[in-house]
Structure formats: C-alpha cells, structure tokens
Amino acid sequence: MSRTTHRAGPDLAADLDALPAAEIAALRTANFARTVAAARSIEAVNARYPGLADVYTPDDLRALPILTPAALAAGSPPRSAEFVLGPSGGLVLRSSGTSGEAKTMFHSWEFKQQVDALGARGLRALLPDPPRRIADCMFPGGLNGAFLFVLGLAENLGALAFPLGSTTPVAETAAAIAAHDIDTIIAGPAYGTELITETPAEQLRSLRHFLYLGEAIGAERERLVTEALPGVSVRSIAYSTNETGPIGYQCTHQSGGTHHLHDDVMIVEVVDQETGDPVPPGTEGELLVTPLKDTGMALFRYRIGDRGRIETTPCPCGSSAQVLTLLGRAGESMTVDVWTTSADQLLATLRPFGVSDVTQCQLQVLWDFPQYTVRVLLAPSVPDAPSAEALLREAKAQWQLHTILTSRRCAEITVERAPLGSFAQNERGKVPTLYQRF
Known part of the structure; x- marks a missing residue:
C-alpha cells in the first residue's frame, strides 16, 4: 500500500501518524523543494523574496525575512500579484483581519484539494470512527473559507453533509439534528455553545461530537457544553487559517489547544516575538508558518498572530508528528x-x-x-x-x-x-x- 497520496501538488502522507520521523522529514524536504522551485519560477514572486536564491532546505528558511500580515495585505490582490504562483483558476478568500489588516487570498483548486484532504486526514486521527452525518455550522459567505473547508472534508470522508451555516437560527439547526439523526456539529465555539446550552438534551440525543473551528473554545464554554449535554465530545476539528489552510490536527489523546502538526506540508517555527530569533524546543514564542504548495500564493515565514510552543515529550499516541500547544494570540x-x-x-x-x-x-x-x-x-x-x-x-x-x-x-x-x-x-x-x- 502506498504511504503517500498521489495527487496534484505536494505529496501527502496517507497516514502521517504511521510514518517514522525520518520519513516525515524526507517528505517535508521534498515538498519544500517543490515550493521553492515554484516561487523561483515566477518573476514577481522571486523578486518578492530576494533571499530565495540561497534557500534549498527547510533549515535555510531563516535567510528569508518574516512576512507580516501588513506586508501580505499590501502585496495581495487586487493591490499586487507579488505572492501569486498561479494558475489563474481557484478560490478567492479573505482573512478576517484578526491578525492585522484583512488579506485577500488566491487559493488554487489544487491547493483546495490539499486543504480538504488534510482536513479529512486530521479528522480520521481524531475520530477513528468518523462522523457519518455532519452539520456544517460555520460562517457562510464573506469570502470565508471555513464553511467550504467543512464541506470538503465531509466529501473526503464520504459523510452526509448538512450545510446549515451559522446564520441559521439555533432552533432550526436543533430541529434538523433531531430530524436527521445528525451525529456531529462543526461550528464556531459561540454558535455551538449556544445551540447545545439552549436546546433540550433530548432533542440532541443523536449528537456525539461538537467539533469547533476558528478560535479556542475556552474552559468556561466547554464546561457549559458538557454540563448541558453529558457524553458529547468537544474537540478542535483543526488548527487552520484562511491564509495557510490546516496547520495542525488533534489525535485521540489531545484536547484544548494541543495539536499535531501536518509536518509533511507545513513548517512551523517558534521565535522570540521581539527579536525574531528561534527559541529552544519547549519554549513559548510567536509562530511563523510556511505552507508547502506549488500553486496559489507563496507564503514564507508568515507571522500568523499566535503564540505557542513545540512540545519536547512525544505524544502517547505514538505519532512522530510534532506536537504544538497554542497559548493564545500574539499581542491581540x-x-x-x-x-x-x-x-x-x-x-x-x-x-x-x-x-x-x-x-x-x-x-x-x-x-x-x-x-x-x-x-x-x-x-x-x-x-x-x-x-x-x-x-x-x-x-x-x-x-x-x-x-x-x-x-x-x-x-x-x-x-x-x-x-x-x-x-x-x-x-x-x-x-x-x-x-x-x-
């Protein structure tokens, strides 16, 4: 059986958690080389990253400057195409601006396929018995990618998706859950908490999982949910942004802000917020993210706006994928x-x-x-x-x-x-x- 998924774009591990660390590193290095080659091949992108000529491996990334949200916003369409790798077709998204000025992102259809595959792969690691009926209650429209992300991972899982969105009144969503025996809701913490705490538990008896996305749920909201609906699992569906796609995922041993990294297609650096210098493993710092892809937009060392640390203790699940614990926003x-x-x-x-x-x-x-x-x-x-x-x-x-x-x-x-x-x-x-x- 192939250990990677063959598709357009970077090679993805079919089951990242089954690979030894050396094989993950080799896959990451190969995908990084493809990313750099694609950036060098586009004159405007190559000019945007003048140090790219000296970058060959992930260890060389520090030769490039940190990409700030303001710089990405200034260089994003329609202002500029200096980050765009092509091709011309794809999905146009806009970040919410929580890490700075709103940014318009051009994601190729190939990259969307990568995002959907990563979402499904992460969900399989979190729930070995995957959901069969999913209520997609993320925000629909506004050039936001979360709603489409949930539909894409549901398609990859072969699940039945109910595209309800977060603008549907909670009473209507609860009625749909009861009528169709929906087992999983994927929503922002605020909408999901409101739904579960304001609906009689009997009406939600089919619900097994509340998977949240977009922000941390916090101990208070999680307590309210589990008190209102005992037995429902409350977990993060992904650590993901509109700019980068999925960065991390949870396994059965993780909760809260702790995630495995998609190490084959994502490079995460932890640096000192003031100096930009790397910090030792296990030390808190600001996160820089480099998504590995050869279409869409080239983001090297993007300042995502979050704080965290790379854990030094292996996860009990046995995966060699690195473990990242999120520690809040960097200077909200x-x-x-x-x-x-x-x-x-x-x-x-x-x-x-x-x-x-x-x-x-x-x-x-x-x-x-x-x-x-x-x-x-x-x-x-x-x-x-x-x-x-x-x-x-x-x-x-x-x-x-x-x-x-x-x-x-x-x-x-x-x-x-x-x-x-x-x-x-x-x-x-x-x-x-x-x-x-x-």
Whole structure:
C-alpha cells in the first residue's frame, strides 16, 4: 500500500501518524523543494523574496525575512500579484483581519484539494470512527473559507453533509439534528455553545461530537457544553487559517489547544516575538508558518498572530508528528482614539478578581461620538464583578488601558457578570476579547 497520496501538488502522507520521523522529514524536504522551485519560477514572486536564491532546505528558511500580515495585505490582490504562483483558476478568500489588516487570498483548486484532504486526514486521527452525518455550522459567505473547508472534508470522508451555516437560527439547526439523526456539529465555539446550552438534551440525543473551528473554545464554554449535554465530545476539528489552510490536527489523546502538526506540508517555527530569533524546543514564542504548495500564493515565514510552543515529550499516541500547544494570540490589541491596549493588559487587570483566561472576559468600547461607554463583561464562572473603582485601581499598572478608561471621552464604565451568549461577536461568529463598536 502506498504511504503517500498521489495527487496534484505536494505529496501527502496517507497516514502521517504511521510514518517514522525520518520519513516525515524526507517528505517535508521534498515538498519544500517543490515550493521553492515554484516561487523561483515566477518573476514577481522571486523578486518578492530576494533571499530565495540561497534557500534549498527547510533549515535555510531563516535567510528569508518574516512576512507580516501588513506586508501580505499590501502585496495581495487586487493591490499586487507579488505572492501569486498561479494558475489563474481557484478560490478567492479573505482573512478576517484578526491578525492585522484583512488579506485577500488566491487559493488554487489544487491547493483546495490539499486543504480538504488534510482536513479529512486530521479528522480520521481524531475520530477513528468518523462522523457519518455532519452539520456544517460555520460562517457562510464573506469570502470565508471555513464553511467550504467543512464541506470538503465531509466529501473526503464520504459523510452526509448538512450545510446549515451559522446564520441559521439555533432552533432550526436543533430541529434538523433531531430530524436527521445528525451525529456531529462543526461550528464556531459561540454558535455551538449556544445551540447545545439552549436546546433540550433530548432533542440532541443523536449528537456525539461538537467539533469547533476558528478560535479556542475556552474552559468556561466547554464546561457549559458538557454540563448541558453529558457524553458529547468537544474537540478542535483543526488548527487552520484562511491564509495557510490546516496547520495542525488533534489525535485521540489531545484536547484544548494541543495539536499535531501536518509536518509533511507545513513548517512551523517558534521565535522570540521581539527579536525574531528561534527559541529552544519547549519554549513559548510567536509562530511563523510556511505552507508547502506549488500553486496559489507563496507564503514564507508568515507571522500568523499566535503564540505557542513545540512540545519536547512525544505524544502517547505514538505519532512522530510534532506536537504544538497554542497559548493564545500574539499581542491581540485594539486602538481606542489614539491609545492601544491589549488582551494581555486586560487579563493582567482582571486576574486579581478571579479571571484566569481571556475567554472569561470581554472589553467593549461602544461609541456615541464624541464619547464612548466601556463595558467589561465577565463570565458566570468569575466569583464576583469588581466595582468600576476597583477596576481602575488595578488598571493603573497597565498605562494604555488605564488611559482609555480615564479619558475625557469615556462617559461611563460598567463591570458585570453576564452569560457567554451575551458577549459580542464579530460578523463571522467569533468572540473577540476586545470589541469596539462605532
């Protein structure tokens, strides 16, 4: 039996977890060579990466500069074609902008096939008994790729797909689950949590798996789901972005933010956020991602906007694929008027009040020009909401946040415990830690 999948584009391991480390490394090196050759063959792309002439193996990647979200946005269509490898046909997507300015991505049909195959391969590793009936409740439209990603992996699995989307009222989705004995829902954490916690458990008796995508679910939402529907498994379907496609997947031994890497077609570097220098294995740092492909768009050392570490202890499943643990966003920030604060500053301010994770809080800045109101929402698991005065005292150590809270434009500050379902969501159903409405 072939140990790789023969198709257009890079060679994929049919079962990555069955390969020894040396064979995975050889496959990655061969796919990297194809990626570099394709980039060199296009004059505009080769010019975009002037150091590419000295890059031959994955170890040479550090000869190239880090690709920032702003640089990718500036060089993406329709502004420029400096990253485009071709061919002309394919899928046009746009990132949500959570790692910077929104970026338009040209993904070839060949790369879409690679993305779909990786999604299905990862799901087989997570669920040896794969889903047979899948409710696709990701955001449909808006040049977002997640909805199509779920349909593609369902096709690769031979499953029956129900393209409901996240704009369908949860009551209608629950009715479809009950009527068709759907066993798996794939959704953003906010939509999936709302569905399961607001639907009688009897109506969801066929549901075995809630697989989430797009952001971390957090301990609070996972607790609410498992309390509302005991026995349902809550797992990450993939670590994936619109820019790169699937980066990682979970096996049966993993949960939360821990994933195996698709090591045959993905290179992940962990670097110091300030210097860009590599950090030792097991050390936290910022993630740079290089997807291996020879069509679509060439991304070398892309700053994905996440923090994490490569684990040094092998996974109990026995796979030689590297293990990555995600540790949150790298500097999630928001500018209010002229002052920029971050999720880290908010968490540091709220930690003395029992907040241990960014998924337990949300800072809302609601404008009614020329002033704004600040609302700080805390999850029900937080013991008690501090007063606005107590919040301001703790915020003094976080100068930018404190300035926003004490600005002459700030008309009012409220701090309240609220159901997670009342936290503001963006247009794609994600729940940002920092939210601003104009």
